[in-house]
Amino acid sequence: MPRLPAPPLPKILQPKPKRPGEERNGAGPVSPVEAGITVVDWIDERTSLSPALRWLLFRKVPRGINWFYTLGSATMFAFLSQAVTGVFLAMYYRPDASGGAYESVRYITDDAFLGQFVRAMHKWGASVMIILIFLHMARVFFFGAYKYPRELTWIIGVTLLILTLAMGFTGYLLPFDQRSYWATIVGVNINAGGPLIGPYLADFLRAGPEFGATTLSRFYAIHMLLIPGAIVALIGAHLYLVTKLGISAPPWLKVNAEPESDQSEV
Amino acid sequence: MNQAEKEAYLREYSILKNEGKPFFPYAVAKDAVMAAITIGVIIYLALMFGAELGPKADPTTTTYVPRPDWYFFFLFEVLRVMKNVPMFTPMATIGVPTICMILLFLLPFYDRSPERRIERRPIALAAGLATIFAIAFLTYSGANTGSPNSVDMKPPSSFTAEQVATFNAGKLVVGQSGCLACHTIGDNGNNGPGPPLTHIGSIRSAAAIASTLRNPTPPMPSFKGLAQQYPQKFQNLVNFLSELQ
Ligand code: HEM
Numbered sequence: 001m002p003r004l005p006a007p008p009l010p011k012i013l014q015p016k017p018k019r020p021g022e023e024r025n026g027a028g029p030v031s032p033v034e035a036g037i038t039v040v041d042w043i044d045e046r047t048s049l050s051p052a053l054r055w056l057l058f059r060k061v062p063r064g065i066n067w068f069y070t071l072g073s074a075t076m077f078a079f080l081s082q083a084v085t086g087v088f089l090a091m092y093y094r095p096d097a098s099g100g101a102y103e104s105v106r107y108i109t110d111d112a113f114l115g116q117f118v119r120a121m122h123k124w125g126a127s128v129m130i131i132l133i134f135l136h137m138a139r140v141f142f143f144g145a146y147k148y149p150r151e152l153t154w155i156i157g158v159t160l161l162i163l164t165l166a167m168g169f170t171g172y173l174l175p176f177d178q179r180s181y182w183a184t185i186v187g188v189n190i191n192a193g194g195p196l197i198g199p200y201l202a203d204f205l206r207a208g209p210e211f212g213a214t215t216l217s218r219f220y221a222i223h224m225l226l227i228p229g230a231i232v233a234l235i236g237a238h239l240y241l242v243t244k245l246g247i248s249a250p251p252w253l254k255v256n257a258e259p260e261s262d263q264s265e266v
Numbered sequence: 267m268n269q270a271e272k273e274a275y276l277r278e279y280s281i282l283k284n285e286g287k288p289f290f291p292y293a294v295a296k297d298a299v300m301a302a303i304t305i306g307v308i309i310y311l312a313l314m315f316g317a318e319l320g321p322k323a324d325p326t327t328t329t330y331v332p333r334p335d336w337y338f339f340f341l342f343e344v345l346r347v348m349k350n351v352p353m354f355t356p357m358a359t360i361g362v363p364t365i366c367m368i369l370l371f372l373l374p375f376y377d378r379s380p381e382r383r384i385e386r387r388p389i390a391l392a393a394g395l396a397t398i399f400a401i402a403f404l405t406y407s408g409a410n411t412g413s414p415n416s417v418d419m420k421p422p423s424s425f426t427a428e429q430v431a432t433f434n435a436g437k438l439v440v441g442q443s444g445c446l447a448c449h450t451i452g453d454n455g456n457n458g459p460g461p462p463l464t465h466i467g468s469i470r471s472a473a474a475i476a477s478t479l480r481n482p483t484p485p486m487p488s489f490k491g492l493a494q495q496y497p498q499k500f501q502n503l504v505n506f507l508s509e510l511q
Contacts, residue, residue, distance in 0.1 A: 008288055057290035062282040065293060070300035077301040081308055102322045109319050120312035128308050130337045141373075141394055144382030148267050148275065151374035158371050165337070172335055181323030183334045190345060247293075249282040251382035 007058050055243070062249035068143070069247065071136035076235060078129035082167075085122040086224060093174065095220035097213050101176040126168055133164055145248040153241045156234050163231050170223040176216065184219075185211060271380045339408030340401050419452045421509075429509065436506020439499050448486065451510065460486060465510060472508040479504070 006014070044050045092108050092115070094100040108115040137157065140146055146154035173184040188211070192202035205222075207214040267275070287293075334342055344362055377390060384391050421433040440446070446455030450462045466475065479489040479500070493500040 007290075010291065013291065057294075058288045060283050060286045061289050061293050062279075062286040065286070065296075067296065067300070069293070070296050073297040074300045074304045077304050078308070081305060102319075105319055109317065116316055117312055120315065120317040121308055123317045124311035124315065125308045127335070127337065128304065128311070132304065138394070138398070141390070142384045144384070144387065144390075146374045147377070147380070147382060148272055148374075154374050155371060158367070161370075162367065168335055168337060175319055176323045177320035178323055179320045179333055186342075187334065187338075190341070246279065246283050248382075249279060249286075251384070253282055255278050255281045 007054060059243060059246070061247050062253065064250045064253050065247065066250065068139040071132055071139055072242075075129060075132040075136050078125055078132055079231065079235070082122060082125050082129060083228065085118050085125065086228075088118050089122055090224055093220075095174070095217040097176065097216040101174065101216055105175045105177075126171065129164060130168065133161055137161065143248065144251055149245050150241070150248065153238060153245070156238045156241070160231060160234050160238065163227050163234070167223060167227050167231075170219045170227070173216065173219045174223065267378055267380045275380060336405065336409065340404035343404040343408035419454065425509075432502060432505040433509055435502040436504075436509070439503040440506065443489065443492065443503070463507060463510060467508040467510040470508075472504050475507050476500075476504045 040050075089108065092104055092112055094104040105119075108119055110116070140154065140157070169184075169187060172180050172187075174180070188202050188205050191205065192199050203209060205215070205218070206212070207218045341363065379387070381387055384394075419437060421430045425433065440451065445451075445460075445463070448460035449455050450464065452464055470478070476493075478486075480493060481490075482488055489500065489503075492503075
């Protein structure tokens with residue numbers, strides 16, 4: 001079976017070459033590490049995934065990349081945290097306006113094991129994600145990273161921003177306490193006052209002209225299926241473009257008139 | 267950017283990229299540290315502040331002040347500021363946000379200069395800072411002025427100190443009770459379905475107002491519950507309305 005060429009890892013992460021005495025002659029049990037490698041090779045032989053992974057992981061990033069460039073991936077981790085805590089909340093939540101929704105959230109908050117903690121993580125995670133997404137956008141804006149050839153990355157990003165805010169809006173109704181109910185009524189009415197699609201959007205959100213029994217399950221479906229699905233797909237597209245085009249260099253970096261590599265060869 | 271500038275950028279970028287390091291593990295290490303900090307902050311906030319659950323939603327009361335989550339304060343604030351000009355209200359709510367959204371989407375298409383250093387992009391710098399300050403200011407004032415329900419009115423200067431006190435106390439109850447959804451008081455609130463209350467004190471006696479609040483004609487909701495649970499608040503409300511001469 002052809003072996004993959006070694007990835008360009010830094011020295012400390014590379015496996016040490018075997019000492020002469022250590023050589024095994026193919027006999028004896030396979031070590032766990034080698035078994036793992038065999039499994040990876042087996043999968044790779046069938047899927048050819050590894051070129052994609054190498055393309056993703058061992059691409060170069062320009063020098064001078066600083067901490068501001070971590071804001072995008074931090075946003076993604078906040079989203080993943082929302083996804084995980086959201087799954088646990090969905091195990092207990094019941095989207096039933098006529099009795100059930102509020103009680104199930106009360107159960108999560110007061111009785112379920114670690115329920116209040118998971119709910120609090122989901123709630124505060126939303127704020128953290130919103131802050132991070134705005135910071136990430138500010139870094140992209142001030143670094144001019146949305147310019148050619150990264151315009152499409154920016155457009156997908158704006159869509160992600162809108163979807164993230166929509167997550168905040170739809171999620172706010174779900175606990176179905178006074179605060180969330182009245183804030184959402186006002187929010188939907190604001191939509192209804194908008195131009196062109198405003199009234200239709202409001203009708204769609206309410207599931208009819210009135211705020212009714214199906215409104216809550218509609219918000220729930222939008223909040224936990226529709227928008228997260230769209231966000232996952234768009235993050236995929238966003239990251240594909242980032243990898244394909246390369247992460248932009250800090251704007252203050254200039255190419256040396258004589259590239260360093262040439263000098264070292266002289 | 268014209269074709270030459272695009273090619274120049276791509277050439278320069280490919281050199282900078284080649285001088286760089288592989289994404290794994292160098293950039294991944296920083297991302298991992300940042301991810302750990304992010305999760306740490308979320309856990310810290312969750313442990314410190316928890317998640318409260320208010321009283322159950324009750325569609326039959328209008329006695330609740332709608333409050334969105336803090337990151338929508340700036341939108342509510344736009345609504346509150348513009349609502350005094352009825353013609354602007356649709357503009358203020360969906361109109362202005364829609365325009366901002368379109369401007370954000372199209373940014374790479376109207377900002378076409380090849381310059382990327384922010385100190386050499388004065389218009390972008392000014393616009394970026396102005397946006398940040400505007401959103402920060404609107405969020406701040408949205409957090410402090412309460413909901414679009416609050417009554418923005420000064421007591422007449424002829425009032426005694428005592429009258430001013432009841433006026434301000436009652437004004438608060440009106441804001442909390444959602445009367446402005448159906449009535450105007452001065453420049454505040456929606457005109458209809460209820461009649462304007464701006465001069466209600468000169469039309470009705472305090473006793474008549476109180477009995478209307480207890481037993482109103484539908485669609486106005488009854489405030490009997492308020493009168494029983496918080497007699498003082500109810501009294502402030504009635505006093506305030508009868509002071510509206
Ligand atoms: C769910 C939300 C988002 C996620 C998970 C996300 C993720 C990322 C990641 C991981 C990167 C790599 C570089 C970096 O971290 O800075 C990136 C780059 C980028 N993002 Fe986002 N992003 C999001 C939202 C946005 C938004 C709201 C915008 C702008 C409106 C945006 C525009 C861009 C652009 C233009 C780049 C390329 C930057 C460069 O090449 O230097 N993204 N994004």
